Amino acid sequence: MNPVVMQLTVRGLLGRRRSILLLVLPVVLLGLAWLQRLASHGSPTQSAGLTGNFALGTLLPLMCLLIGTGVIGPEIDDGSIVYLLNKPVPRRSILLAKLLVALATTLVFAVLPVAASAAIAGDRDFTLTAAFGVAALLAGIAYTTIFVALSVLSRNAVIIGLLYALLWEGVLGGYVPGVKDVSVRQWALAPAEHMLGADAAGYGVTSAVTVSVGLTLLAVVTVGAAWLGIGKLKTLRLAAAD
Amino acid sequence: MSAIVLDKVSRWYGNVVAVNDVTMTIGPGITGLLGPNGAGKSTLIAMMGGFLAPSAGTVALDGGHVWKNPEIYRRVGLVPEAEAMYDMVTGAQFLLANARLHGLEDPGAAARRALELVDMVDPSDRAISTYSKGMKQRIKMATALVHDPTVLLLDEPFNGMDPRQRLHLMDLLRRLAAEGRTVLFSSHILEEVEQIADHIEVLVAGRHAASGDYRRIRRLMTERPHQYTIASSDDRRLAAALVAEGAADGVTLTNGTLAIQTSDFGRFVHALPRLARDSGVHLLEVSPADESLESVFAYLVAR
Amino acid sequence: MSGPIVPAVPAQPADVIHDIGFRHYDDVRFGRGWVVRSLLVDTLRGVFGLGRPARSKVMPWILVGILLAPPLVIALVAVLTHADTLPISYTQYLSRLQLPIGLFVAGAAPYAVSRDLRFGVLPLYMSRPMLRTDYVWARFSGLAIAMFLITAGPQTLLFIGALLGKMPLGHNLTGWLGGLAASVFLAILLAAIGLTIAAFTPRRGLGVAAIITTLLVVSGVSFALSGIARMQGEDTWSAVAGAIDPYRLVDGVASWVLGVAPANPELAPNTGAEIAVFVMVYVVIVGVCALLLGRRYRKAGRL
Numbered sequence: 001m002n003p004v005v006m007q008l009t010v011r012g013l014l015g016r017r018r019s020i021l022l023l024v025l026p027v028v029l030l031g032l033a034w035l036q037r038l039a040s041h042g043s044p045t046q047s048a049g050l051t052g053n054f055a056l057g058t059l060l061p062l063m064c065l066l067i068g069t070g071v072i073g074p075e076i077d078d079g080s081i082v083y084l085l086n087k088p089v090p091r092r093s094i095l096l097a098k099l100l101v102a103l104a105t106t107l108v109f110a111v112l113p114v115a116a117s118a119a120i121a122g123d124r125d126f127t128l129t130a131a132f133g134v135a136a137l138l139a140g141i142a143y144t145t146i147f148v149a150l151s152v153l154s155r156n157a158v159i160i161g162l163l164y165a166l167l168w169e170g171v172l173g174g175y176v177p178g179v180k181d182v183s184v185r186q187w188a189l190a191p192a193e194h195m196l197g198a199d200a201a202g203y204g205v206t207s208a209v210t211v212s213v214g215l216t217l218l219a220v221v222t223v224g225a226a227w228l229g230i231g232k233l234k235t236l237r238l239a240a241a242d
Numbered sequence: 243m244s245a246i247v248l249d250k251v252s253r254w255y256g257n258v259v260a261v262n263d264v265t266m267t268i269g270p271g272i273t274g275l276l277g278p279n280g281a282g283k284s285t286l287i288a289m290m291g292g293f294l295a296p297s298a299g300t301v302a303l304d305g306g307h308v309w310k311n312p313e314i315y316r317r318v319g320l321v322p323e324a325e326a327m328y329d330m331v332t333g334a335q336f337l338l339a340n341a342r343l344h345g346l347e348d349p350g351a352a353a354r355r356a357l358e359l360v361d362m363v364d365p366s367d368r369a370i371s372t373y374s375k376g377m378k379q380r381i382k383m384a385t386a387l388v389h390d391p392t393v394l395l396l397d398e399p400f401n402g403m404d405p406r407q408r409l410h411l412m413d414l415l416r417r418l419a420a421e422g423r424t425v426l427f428s429s430h431i432l433e434e435v436e437q438i439a440d441h442i443e444v445l446v447a448g449r450h451a452a453s454g455d456y457r458r459i460r461r462l463m464t465e466r467p468h469q470y471t472i473a474s475s476d477d478r479r480l481a482a483a484l485v486a487e488g489a490a491d492g493v494t495l496t497n498g499t500l501a502i503q504t505s506d507f508g509r510f511v512h513a514l515p516r517l518a519r520d521s522g523v524h525l526l527e528v529s530p531a532d533e534s535l536e537s538v539f540a541y542l543v544a545r
Numbered sequence: 546m547s548g549p550i551v552p553a554v555p556a557q558p559a560d561v562i563h564d565i566g567f568r569h570y571d572d573v574r575f576g577r578g579w580v581v582r583s584l585l586v587d588t589l590r591g592v593f594g595l596g597r598p599a600r601s602k603v604m605p606w607i608l609v610g611i612l613l614a615p616p617l618v619i620a621l622v623a624v625l626t627h628a629d630t631l632p633i634s635y636t637q638y639l640s641r642l643q644l645p646i647g648l649f650v651a652g653a654a655p656y657a658v659s660r661d662l663r664f665g666v667l668p669l670y671m672s673r674p675m676l677r678t679d680y681v682w683a684r685f686s687g688l689a690i691a692m693f694l695i696t697a698g699p700q701t702l703l704f705i706g707a708l709l710g711k712m713p714l715g716h717n718l719t720g721w722l723g724g725l726a727a728s729v730f731l732a733i734l735l736a737a738i739g740l741t742i743a744a745f746t747p748r749r750g751l752g753v754a755a756i757i758t759t760l761l762v763v764s765g766v767s768f769a770l771s772g773i774a775r776m777q778g779e780d781t782w783s784a785v786a787g788a789i790d791p792y793r794l795v796d797g798v799a800s801w802v803l804g805v806a807p808a809n810p811e812l813a814p815n816t817g818a819e820i821a822v823f824v825m826v827y828v829v830i831v832g833v834c835a836l837l838l839g840r841r842y843r844k845a846g847r848l
Binding site (some may be wrong): 158 | 600604607611644645648651652745746748749750751752754755757758761762765766769771772774776777800
């Protein structure tokens, strides 16, 4: 957890065009949530629809993609990561430092707004907020770690991430039965479904897996992705000019 | 005093062999890694710097391996060829970050010292994105020097520098080498290597073609005769004497100069003054026609 | 022997330029039109990965497969069940498959413009007999044609399926032609939006993410706004909110003009005024994109 790496990463993340999107999207979400509250008079069912589908299903993975690829992708792409790699700092520390920055950014710009949108759009005793908050937190951690690792493993991380988050989890998940079991979104919804108890079905919060399965798979995938990313960083080949 | 030892190092990518069975030792002083573009110089430097694993053979720094060993970077300073840098920070901040990453005790002082060495103190409070190419090269150099390494690996360091900056850098490298450091730089520009390298390693198409002082290498190439140009008071008489003595393989008389080919350098060198004196010929100018690195290099490449 | 001799400078060979076989071309050269057409074809082929490494064929062809699979299935089902009409209309198909279509343009637009901007090679293009606007026009047209192909292709498959299923020809023919017309307008709109976003995000990968994020967010927002308006009983605003979503924009106008069922019946515009707003928004969006692209490339074309 190297503080210098973290500082450089924060600088890099916030100083680019990427950061505009990171600011605009939560604002749009919260604006919509507020409008919906006015229109539906705070109906929790409507709120669940907005938060569950738009915020959690579309916005969260996209923002994690932007953040996860943004902390390390551009540096690998233009070769400036060599200035981190040619130091007596273990590669593990470098990746974990960047991952930490990414996770913190996800928490502030993606997870909290998603939870807040549920509260703003309409909730009953904050049950929805808590449930969606937990789901967003778990999914956010998993997505971000996967996308950071993907950025180290492949130059086409963004496209692969998009195909996964949108096509695999979104479209195919609706048509092909087995796909739903291999989906970060489904795993993260399991605790939410559990927390909402009997109301879950009414809000449209269902998960294809049980809580224990979901949490286990999330942990396995997160740790596995981090481990793979570190391994690849140790042998990273920089673009050679010769 | 540090030395990098490469032993039968090869690197291939599928069917393409980038570096082919190279064995060399890089010791203290300035070594120039010379070769045309695509010869494998960057690949070799990457392997020496621990950024690439050899497909065969070993690379050792003072006996320890360099691959997957970040600790070597305490002793090794690597100046990469990549142009990109962290554009949004200032030069001073970037150097400070580098110093802190090295775990130095007084990173601020080290950063300032490095900036002074490369003469970049004044512009150091501007963002790196505003720097010219030569300034970025100098900052790159500073990042490699900030931790006072014993080994310096530079990949095409003079790229994009104007003559004044180039002289400054050459001066700097000479000073560093004089302090006992091991400095290796790669280049495909012969003049640069000629001016500061004590020792050259020639890489052609991935193979190690020659190593040593370039003048001595020239002398080792006995198949190709040495060539000299002589201006004297009586070319014909001198030519006749040289041929008679057997000190020259061939003589060519052109308008005002005498061109000599000889494969026995030693014999020619001893015989020439003696013959000139005995024949009463004044020697006005004797110059080797192909002692430059250019001709050495051209010969090696054409082989 | 003789007096002081001044060594003669050897006569320089006469200055000459050798003929090394370089051949001049003085014949007719193709003009701007040909250049623009070549760039257009090159863009079109490159979007589908033709003439590029295998890696770049993966995403476009996966998406093509995803777009063509449902029509095949629908056609099969129609033939087998002897259905009278297709389960989904030609125009509704575009809205139903907005995700793969969006992903396609998200991957294709950065290919078309981002790389040239990132590597600053626009001056190379401008040194040919073509204008800045020619370049933008060629890239846009190539992209738009590609978008048309991937939307018209599935529609044509649906049509063939309808024919094979012996459904009423006249009805399906007009439906198909109407669907093609809608495809044209959708292709133009998506290409314009995608190209503009890509031109402002040259960083690798950022353009793709930005385009698809924009399309998805805009779609989500428009549906949410429509839903909110309906809850308040404001059906007009509910319909107009669809204007910000490219798919609903085209679908709204197309379904009204052609007289077919819209993709979202309760939210579609159905009065002349609403349609007029939609058409205006379409023109404004395309116009703004053209303006932004013009400004972007005014800067980039300079050396």
